[in-house]
Amino acid sequence: MRLVLASASPARLAVLRAAGVEPLVDVSDVDEDAVVAELGEGATPEDTVSALALAKARTVAARVAAAEPDCVVVGADSMLWLDGELVGKPGSVDAARGRWDQMAGRAADLFTGHALVRVTEGAPSREVTGHARTAVAFTEPTTAELEAYLASGEPLAVAGAFTLDGRGGWFVEGIEGDPSNVVGLSLPLTRRLLAEIGIGVDALWAAPAPVPPTVPTSAP
Numbered sequence: 492m493r494l495v496l497a498s499a500s501p502a503r504l505a506v507l508r509a510a511g512v513e514p515l516v517d518v519s520d521v522d523e524d525a526v527v528a529e530l531g532e533g534a535t536p537e538d539t540v541s542a543l544a545l546a547k548a549r550t551v552a553a554r555v556a557a558a559e560p561d562c563v564v565v566g567a568d569s570m571l572w573l574d575g576e577l578v579g580k581p582g583s584v585d586a587a588r589g590r591w592d593q594m595a596g597r598a599a600d601l602f603t604g605h606a607l608v609r610v611t612e613g614a615p616s617r618e619v620t621g622h623a624r625t626a627v628a629f630t631e632p633t634t635a636e637l638e639a640y641l642a643s644g645e646p647l648a649v650a651g652a653f654t655l656d657g658r659g660g661w662f663v664e665g666i667e668g669d670p671s672n673v674v675g676l677s678l679p680l681t682r683r684l685l686a687e688i689g690i691g692v693d694a695l696w697a698a699p700a701p702v703p704p705t706v707p708t709s710a711p
């Protein structure tokens with residue numbers, strides 16, 4: 492069974508590869524702000540990340556169905572619930588510094604929404620969504636450590652301005668819940684969602700690696 496990862500996240504790809512799955516990657520480029528705006532003010536963190544994940548998976552499923560008539564498309568979205576606010580990637584050093592000022596020495600919840608769209612006979616046939624929540628306890632980096640972490644650029648492009656599996660790992664005292672969910676794709680949740688649509692992880696392991704698109708070579 493071919494798995495299509497509807498994500499630009501290098502971390503999600505790494506989680507799947509380490510778990511024995513070589514997905515076909517197709518980035519959705521969904522307008523996340525538009526999806527969130529449509530949900531309205533009262534949306535919960537769970538609703539928000541699940542809706543974003545579903546929008547990504549649906550977009551890619553519609554796009555790949557002809558080329559991949561029998562596959563499962565996986566979309567995901569990760570955000571941090573911090574002081575009653577759902578935050579994504581900080582995008583700037585100042586914003587990331589502000590996040591750390593809030594979360595150092597405290598705990599916050601990392602939510603990742605997951606959506607699977609099954610494609611059969613060239614058309615989307617089933618979809619399932621779910622979310623996982625992992626509590627993350629942060630330690631207090633020194634000013635020098637935080638400034639060096641910010642200068643590395645790593646915290647700018649990840650939800651919550653921290654990485655569990657990178658330089659940020661020095662500053663995570665512990666978690667309660669699934670670690671792969673923090674990195675960007677919960678393997679146990681994805682397995683349960685796959686089972687809901689009749690797919691076992693063994694079927695993913697059996698799929699041949701996708702053939703990368705051939706890049707036309709210039710004439711000699």
Ligand SMILES: Nc1nc2c(ncn2[C@@H]2O[C@H](COP(=O)(O)OP(=O)(O)OP(=O)(O)O)[C@@H](O)[C@H]2O)c(=O)[nH]1
Pocket residue numbers: 497498499500501502503518519520547567568569570579580648649650651653654655656657673674675
């Ligand atoms: N390596 C790593 N990445 C993390 C961690 N926490 C969050 N992220 C990444 O932060 C990003 C959250 O942004 P999203 O909008 O969910 O995904 P994206 O990277 O924009 O990619 P799309 O799925 O194409 O939207 C994802 O790439 C997550 O993998 C972590 O602890 N480690």
